[in-house]
Amino acid sequence: MPGVLVFTEIKDGKLKKASREALSIGRQLAEAAGGDLVAFASDAAAAEEAGRYGAKKVYVAAIPAYTTEAYTAALTQVVNDVQPSVLLFAGTSNGRDLAPRVAARVNVGVASDVDRLEWLNGKLRARRPVYSGKAFATVEVTGTPAIATTRPNAFPAEEVGGGAAEVVNVSADAADRVKVVETKVPEAGELSVAEADIIVSGGRGLKEAANFSYIRDLAHAIGGAVGASRATVDAGWIDHQHQVGQTGRVVSPNLYIAAGVSGAIQHLAGMSSSKHIVAINKDPEAPIFRVADLGVVGDLFQILPVLTEEVKKAKAH
Amino acid sequence: MNSVVCISHVPDTESRIKVTGNKIDETGLKFIVSPYDEFALEEAIRLKEKSGGDVTVLTFGPDRAQQCLREALARGATKALHVKGEVSDADSLGIAKVLAAAIKSVPHDVVFLGKQGVGTDNGLVGPMVAELLGYPQVNVITHLEIGDGKLVAHREIEGAEEVLEALTPAIVTAQKGLNEPRYASLKGIMAAKKIVIDVKSLADLGLDEGDVFQQRVVVVAMEMPAEKSGGRKIDGSDPNAAAQEIIKYIKEEAKAL
Numbered sequence: 001m002p003g004v005l006v007f008t009e010i011k012d013g014k015l016k017k018a019s020r021e022a023l024s025i026g027r028q029l030a031e032a033a034g035g036d037l038v039a040f041a042s043d044a045a046a047a048e049e050a051g052r053y054g055a056k057k058v059y060v061a062a063i064p065a066y067t068t069e070a071y072t073a074a075l076t077q078v079v080n081d082v083q084p085s086v087l088l089f090a091g092t093s094n095g096r097d098l099a100p101r102v103a104a105r106v107n108v109g110v111a112s113d114v115d116r117l118e119w120l121n122g123k124l125r126a127r128r129p130v131y132s133g134k135a136f137a138t139v140e141v142t143g144t145p146a147i148a149t150t151r152p153n154a155f156p157a158e159e160v161g162g163g164a165a166e167v168v169n170v171s172a173d174a175a176d177r178v179k180v181v182e183t184k185v186p187e188a189g190e191l192s193v194a195e196a197d198i199i200v201s202g203g204r205g206l207k208e209a210a211n212f213s214y215i216r217d218l219a220h221a222i223g224g225a226v227g228a229s230r231a232t233v234d235a236g237w238i239d240h241q242h243q244v245g246q247t248g249r250v251v252s253p254n255l256y257i258a259a260g261v262s263g264a265i266q267h268l269a270g271m272s273s274s275k276h277i278v279a280i281n282k283d284p285e286a287p288i289f290r291v292a293d294l295g296v297v298g299d300l301f302q303i304l305p306v307l308t309e310e311v312k313k314a315k316a317h
Numbered sequence: 318m319n320s321v322v323c324i325s326h327v328p329d330t331e332s333r334i335k336v337t338g339n340k341i342d343e344t345g346l347k348f349i350v351s352p353y354d355e356f357a358l359e360e361a362i363r364l365k366e367k368s369g370g371d372v373t374v375l376t377f378g379p380d381r382a383q384q385c386l387r388e389a390l391a392r393g394a395t396k397a398l399h400v401k402g403e404v405s406d407a408d409s410l411g412i413a414k415v416l417a418a419a420i421k422s423v424p425h426d427v428v429f430l431g432k433q434g435v436g437t438d439n440g441l442v443g444p445m446v447a448e449l450l451g452y453p454q455v456n457v458i459t460h461l462e463i464g465d466g467k468l469v470a471h472r473e474i475e476g477a478e479e480v481l482e483a484l485t486p487a488i489v490t491a492q493k494g495l496n497e498p499r500y501a502s503l504k505g506i507m508a509a510k511k512i513v514i515d516v517k518s519l520a521d522l523g524l525d526e527g528d529v530f531q532q533r534v535v536v537v538a539m540e541m542p543a544e545k546s547g548g549r550k551i552d553g554s555d556p557n558a559a560a561q562e563i564i565k566y567i568k569e570e571a572k573a574l
Contacts, residue, residue: 094474096456099444100409100440100444101454109408109409130438133542134542135341136542138537138538138540139536140535141535142535180481181482184478185476192476195475240494241473247353247435247493254571257563277548294566295548298556315574
């Protein structure tokens with residue numbers, strides 16, 4: 001009996017990290033609910049990796065480019081055939097686009113952007129930050145399947161060493177009233193704050209747009225994404241894709257380094273669930289220090305270049 | 318070209334949130350048009366200014382939600398529809414069912430929403446409305462051009478942007494960066510006062526209250542986050558020493574080096 005179905009995505013031939021995280025929490029839920037973990041993917045290449053994360057089967061709909069309607073049709077068909085108790089999506093752009101559409105088609109609700117999940121008394125229970133983390137709601141999802149989207153970085157990805165999942169091909173029709181004309185990748189190799197493990201953020205303390213180079217250099221050296229406060233985005237110093245906070249991205253990386261960010265309530269709400277926080281600010285009273293694990297009262301223009309060099313040295317070893 | 322803009326009335330993002338029972342305490346909170354809905358509204362007003370037609374603003378909510386309709390009219394929307402009901406007792410699918418039914422009652426070529434309501438932060442209603450109406454959807458857009466029977470929109474994805482072409486009528490959800498929303502002018506505020514807001518009940522739209530308020534996602538508890546104790550604070554007047562401290566922390570505690 002299939003317990004949990006996870007929608008997975010492939011990038012460069014491998015499962016996205018957020019998908020591996022969703023599979024891992026999915027496997028735990030399947031154990032608790034009783035039943036197998038199975039996955040949905042657009043390519044049979046996912047089978048081996050999904051197996052390592054505990055999936056017994058992968059339902060493959062060969063639709064190369066993601067579009068909402070084609071994927072909704074294919075996934076809904078699998079949901080109807082498999083009848084899972086739980087359906088999980090990683091909270092990626094596509095996961096957030098698809099989950100509500102599938103949910104409305106099968107007339108069930110969605111717990112979105114959850115950072116905790118458990119199977120309790122025959123129901124899916126989830127915790128989700130609301131008001132950008134100013135409060136947490138615990139919700140119970142009724143209906144079958146119970147659907148949730150998982151927040152990237154909130155659940156650890158754990159291999160359990162299973163063999164390749166069995167591939168089940170699903171008939172797929174790529175017809176869609178929306179088509180992808182082009183995908184624009186602005187700066188090659190730039191990481192997205194939504195999924196990054198490390199984020200280096202800059203605020204108004206940078207004084208001007210050109211000084212984001214201090215942030216970019218450190219982010220590049222340490223292998224992290226560039227984040228930004230709302231003030232810097234509103235001032236036009238950097239693109240909105242980088243904004244962390246209530247009207248930007250809510251993030252939970254392993255390491256968050258904030259330089260020249262004072263820590264408006266808006267910003268704190270978006271990053272205070274980061275696992276390790278370092279703040280550099282010349283104002284000892286800056287609210288960012290209230291959430292920082294390591295606060296450095298000092299001049300970012302002096303400290304960041306030294307730090308960047310030290311990181312490069314450490315990486316070279 | 319007619320459009321409908323669905324807007325929600327949410328606590329100001331600067332608010333300190335308090336919890337009573339399983340809900341947030343609304344006492345003393347200032348309510349605003351949800352920030353992403355402002356981009357949706359602005360785009361619809363620009364479309365009207367370019368190609369004519371009506372901009373109908375639609376909200377589902379208690380009486381106080383009329384304030385956000387007045388604000389939208391003052392900025393340039395031409396009609397307003399208020400569906401009365403305790404929106405906080407409905408989940409996203411319940412809200413989507415109300416909006417879909419209301420949208421059907423108004424002529425439209427395109428339907429705009431914000432990519433998520435600020436506060437509840439679900440980001441579910443737009444695609445759910447699209448599904449209920451059987452329309453194509455383009456989510457989280459930063460650019461839009463509307464032509465005859467189709468639209469071209471830029472959709473934000475991780476670290477990139479997709480250019481999508483969709484047949485209309487369609488649902489689009491707005492991301493920050495789509496445009497720069499205007500403020501209401503005094504003339505706009507005066508003109509808006511003359512517009513009568515159309516008020517409908519759920520029954521007027523043929524909706525079943527039991528279905529709207531079914532709560533497929535039930536809030537069983539609401540709590541404030543644990544107060545972070547604040548960590549170590551060090552003097553960074555010596556940049557070399559400060560950098561060493563940070564490196565040590567990154568290596569030993571974050572284990573990120």
